[in-house]
Amino acid sequence: MSLTWLSRIFFACLAIFLTLPIAVIGGVAFNEKKTLSFPPQGFSLDWYWQVFADEGWRSALFHSVAVALIAASISVAIALPLAWFLWRRVAPWARIVEVLGFAPFILPPVITALGALSFWATTGYYGQPWTVVISHGIFFVSLPLVTITLGFATVDHEIIEAGMTMGADDRTLARTIIFPMIRPYVISGFAFAFVLSLNEYIVAYMTVGFTLETIPIKIFNALRYGYTPTMAAVSLFFVLVAVCVFGSVARFGDLPKLLGAWSEGDKT
Amino acid sequence: MRRSAPQKLTDYLPITFPTLMLGVFFVIPFGLMVMVSFFKRVQGGFYEPSFTLANYARFLSPFFGEMLVFSLGLAALVSIFCLCLGVPFTYRLTRLSRRAQVIWLIGLLGVLSLSEVIIGFAWSTLLSRTAGLSNLFVWLGLMDKPVAWTPSFAAVLTGLVYQAFPYTVLVLYPAFSRLDPSLMEAARTLGASPVRGFLNVVLPAMRKTLLATFIIVFIFALGAYLLPQILGRPQHWTLSVLVTDQAIYQSNMPFAAAMAVFLVVASLVLVAISGQINRRGGGS
Numbered sequence: 185m186s187l188t189w190l191s192r193i194f195f196a197c198l199a200i201f202l203t204l205p206i207a208v209i210g211g212v213a214f215n216e217k218k219t220l221s222f223p224p225q226g227f228s229l230d231w232y233w234q235v236f237a238d239e240g241w242r243s244a245l246f247h248s249v250a251v252a253l254i255a256a257s258i259s260v261a262i263a264l265p266l267a268w269f270l271w272r273r274v275a276p277w278a279r280i281v282e283v284l285g286f287a288p289f290i291l292p293p294v295i296t297a298l299g300a301l302s303f304w305a306t307t308g309y310y311g312q313p314w315t316v317v318i319s320h321g322i323f324f325v326s327l328p329l330v331t332i333t334l335g336f337a338t339v340d341h342e343i344i345e346a347g348m349t350m351g352a353d354d355r356t357l358a359r360t361i362i363f364p365m366i367r368p369y370v371i372s373g374f375a376f377a378f379v380l381s382l383n384e385y386i387v388a389y390m391t392v393g394f395t396l397e398t399i400p401i402k403i404f405n406a407l408r409y410g411y412t413p414t415m416a417a418v419s420l421f422f423v424l425v426a427v428c429v430f431g432s433v434a435r436f437g438d439l440p441k442l443l444g445a446w447s448e449g450d451k452t
Numbered sequence: 453m454r455r456s457a458p459q460k461l462t463d464y465l466p467i468t469f470p471t472l473m474l475g476v477f478f479v480i481p482f483g484l485m486v487m488v489s490f491f492k493r494v495q496g497g498f499y500e501p502s503f504t505l506a507n508y509a510r511f512l513s514p515f516f517g518e519m520l521v522f523s524l525g526l527a528a529l530v531s532i533f534c535l536c537l538g539v540p541f542t543y544r545l546t547r548l549s550r551r552a553q554v555i556w557l558i559g560l561l562g563v564l565s566l567s568e569v570i571i572g573f574a575w576s577t578l579l580s581r582t583a584g585l586s587n588l589f590v591w592l593g594l595m596d597k598p599v600a601w602t603p604s605f606a607a608v609l610t611g612l613v614y615q616a617f618p619y620t621v622l623v624l625y626p627a628f629s630r631l632d633p634s635l636m637e638a639a640r641t642l643g644a645s646p647v648r649g650f651l652n653v654v655l656p657a658m659r660k661t662l663l664a665t666f667i668i669v670f671i672f673a674l675g676a677y678l679l680p681q682i683l684g685r686p687q688h689w690t691l692s693v694l695v696t697d698q699a700i701y702q703s704n705m706p707f708a709a710a711m712a713v714f715l716v717v718a719s720l721v722l723v724a725i726s727g728q729i730n731r732r733g734g735g736s
Contacts, residue, residue: 187646191544198541202563205574205614212583262473265466274457278467284474291719292675294692295485296478298699298712302488303481322477376565383567386677390696400567407573407682416577419570423562430561434554443557444626445546 206423213416231417241414244402248382251317251398256328256377258321260370263328271336282329289326296323297390304391311395316388320381327380328373331442335369336362338441368437375429383422489709499706507710516694516711523691524718527673530612531666537613538620539662543654545621546628557625564618572682575611576602579683607683612676620669627661660729667726671719691715 214227235241266285270278288296300319304310339362347357385400393401399418406415433439458464492502510516545556578584581600589595601607635657639649655662677692689697691711699708 194540195544198537199559201614202559202617205571205578208578208583209570209574212577258473262470266470269467269470272455272466273463274455275467281467281471281474284478285470288478290671290723292671292692292715294675294677294695295482295712295716295719298695298708299478299481299485301699302484302705302709303477306484318477322474325474379565383565383570385567385569386692386696390699393700400569403567403573404569404678404682407569407576415573419573422570423566426562426565427558430558430565434558439554439557440550440629443622445629 206420209416209419209423213413213420215413215416231413232421234414235418235421238414240397240402241399241418244397244399245418247313247396248398248400251313251320251388252378252381254317255320255324255381256374258318259324259377260328260332260374262321262325263332263373264370267329267332267336270333285329286326288323293323293384293386294390297387300387301390311392313392313396316391316396316398319387319391320384323384323387324377324381327376328370331369331373331376332366334442334444335366338369339365369442372433372437372442375433379426379429382425485709486713488705489713491706491709493704493706498703507707508714510707511710511714519689519694520691520714522688523674526609526612526676526688526690527670529609530616530673530676531669533609533613534616534620534669535662535666537617538624538665539655539658540650542621542624542628543631543650546625546631557622560618560621563614564622566615568615568676568678569682571611571615572679575607575614575679576682579607579610602683603685603688605684605688608680608688611679611683612673615676615679616669616673619672620665623665623668624661627658631657664726664729667722667729671722674715674719 213231214229215231235245263285266278266281269275270282296319300315301310304312304315304319309315343361344357347361352360383400385398385404388396388398389401397405399422403415403418406412430439433442488499489507490503490505491499492504492506493499511520545553548556579601581598584598584601586595586598586601590598631654635653636646636649639653640646644652674690675692676690677696680688680690680693692715695708695711695715698704698711702708
C-alpha cells in the first residue's frame with residue numbers, strides 16, 4: 185500500500201514539474217501590468233487581444249499557421265505513397281528511401297537546418313517564404329511515416345482476402361477497404377507534423393529568419409530585446425492548440441496504439 | 453493482394469515522388485553541406501571551392517574541443533536524468549487504466565511539441581527573480597528575498613530534462629506496453645517484493661531497450677539549440693548553438709559545416725550502436 189502512495193506522489197511531482205512552467209506563463213499572461221511578475225497583479229485579457237491587434241504578432245501567427253498547414257501536407261504527401269510502397273512491394277532498396285524519411289528528424293535539427301541553408305543559398309532562393317515550407321515538409325516526414333506505416337500494419341489480411349474472394353480488384357480493395365482503415369493514421373500523422381511545424385524554430389530561422397517571422401522566431405526575438413506579456417499569451421495559445429490537437433487525435437483514434445502499444449490480442 | 457516485387461513501370465509510381473522529394477531537398481542539401489565543410493573561407497563572408505581540412509583541424513583546438521566535451525557531457529547528463537525519471541514513470545504508466553494513460557499521453561505529447569523557445573521562456577520566467585519560484589518561497593517564508601536562478605548550468609540542465617523527458621517516455625512506452633505481465637507475477641509468486649521484482653526482473657529484461665533509449669535521448673539532447681542560449685551563459689552553449697553562430701553571425705559556413713558533419717558522424721555512430729543493440733540476441 186505504501187508503494188501505491190509512493191507511486192502517486194511520484195506521478196504528482198512529475199505532473200507539477202511538467203505543468204508548473206506552463207502555469208507560470210498562464211499567470212503572467214493574465215497579468216494586468218506590463219511588467220513581468222508573479223503572482224499576477226490584477227486580471228486582464230488584454231494581452232490575448234494584443235496577439236490579434238498587433239500587426240507584428242498577427243502576421244507571425246498567420247505565417248506560422250500557413251507554413252505548418254502546407255508543410256504537414258507535404259510531409260503526408262511524401263509519407264503516404266512511401267508507406268504504401270513499402271507495405272505493398274518487396275524491394276530492399278526502398279528501405280534506403282525509408283531511412284531518408286526518418287533521418288532529418290532523428291539527427292540534430294541543426295543538421296537539416298544548415299543543409300537547407302547551404303542548399304537555398306546555393307540555388308539563390310535563400311529567404312524566400314516557400315523555402316521554409318519545403319524544408320519543414322522534409323524535416324517532419326518521419327511523423328506521418330511512422331503513423332501511416334503503423335496504419336498499414338493494422339490492415340487485416342483476412343479482410344483483404346475476403347474482398348478478393350468477392351471479386352474486387354486492387355483499385356477497389358484500396359478504395360473501399362485499405363484507405364478507410366488507415367485514414368485515422370493519416371490524419372494523426374498530419375496533426376503531429378502540423379503541431380511540431382508550428383513550434384519549430386531552427387530550420388525556420390536558418391531558411392527565412394531574416395525575411396519571415398514565425399511565432400517561435402518572434403518570441404525568441406522578443407525575449408532578446410525586451411519582455412512583453414503578449415509573448416506569454418501567444419505561448420499559452422500554442423500550448424492549447426497542441427493539447428486540443430492531440431486530444432482530438434485521442435478522441436477519434438487509438439492514441440496508445442498510435443504510440444506503439446500493442447496488447448496481446450492485437451494483430452501485428 | 454500479396455506483397456510482391458514491382459514488375460510493371462507503374463508499380464514504381466508510388467515511390468517516385470518520395471524519392472525525388474527526399475533526394476532533392478534532403479540528400480542534395482546534406483551533400484552540399486559536407487562539400488562546404490572542405491571549402492575555404494574568404495574575407496567578406498563567402499567561401500570558395502577547395503579541399504582543405506583546416507576547418508576540421510580548428511574544431512580540435514582547445515576552445516572548440518572544450519565546447520565539444522561540454523556538449524557531449526550535457527547530453528549524457530540529460531539522458532541519464534531522463535532515464536532515471538522516465539523508466540519508473542513509464543512502467544507505472546503502462547499499468548494505469550487506458551483512460552488515465554490517454555490523458556497522460558496527451559499531456560506528454562503537448563509538452564513534447566512545445567517550441568524550445570516557449571520552454572525556454574517558461575523556465576526563464578519560473579526561475580526569474582521577479583516572477584519565479586523564489587517569490588513563492590519568499591511568500592511561504594522559506595527565503596528572505598527573491599533571487600534569480602538563471603542564467604546557470606542548473607537552469608540549462610533543468611530545461612533540457614523538461615524538454616527531453618516526454619520524448620524519453622514516448623520512446624520507452626511501446627516496449628513497456630508489451631512487457632509480459634506474467635514476468636512480474638512470477639516474481640511475486642516466488643516471494644519478491646514489487647521493488648525487488650522491478651529491479652531483478654523488469655530492468656534486466658528491458659536492458660537493451662534502456663541502452664537504446666539512452667542513445668536516442670542523447671542524440672535528442674545533442675540537438676538542443678535555444679535552451680542553452682535562453683537559460684545559460686555563452687560557456688553553456690552547445691554544438692548546435694556554435695554551428696548556427698558560425699554560419700549566421702560569423703559568416704563562416706565552412707567551419708559551421710565541419711562542426712555539423714561531426715554532429716552527423718557522432719549521431720550516426722550512436723544510431724548504429726543502438727540498432728546493433730536491438731538486433732543482437734533475443735529479448736527486448
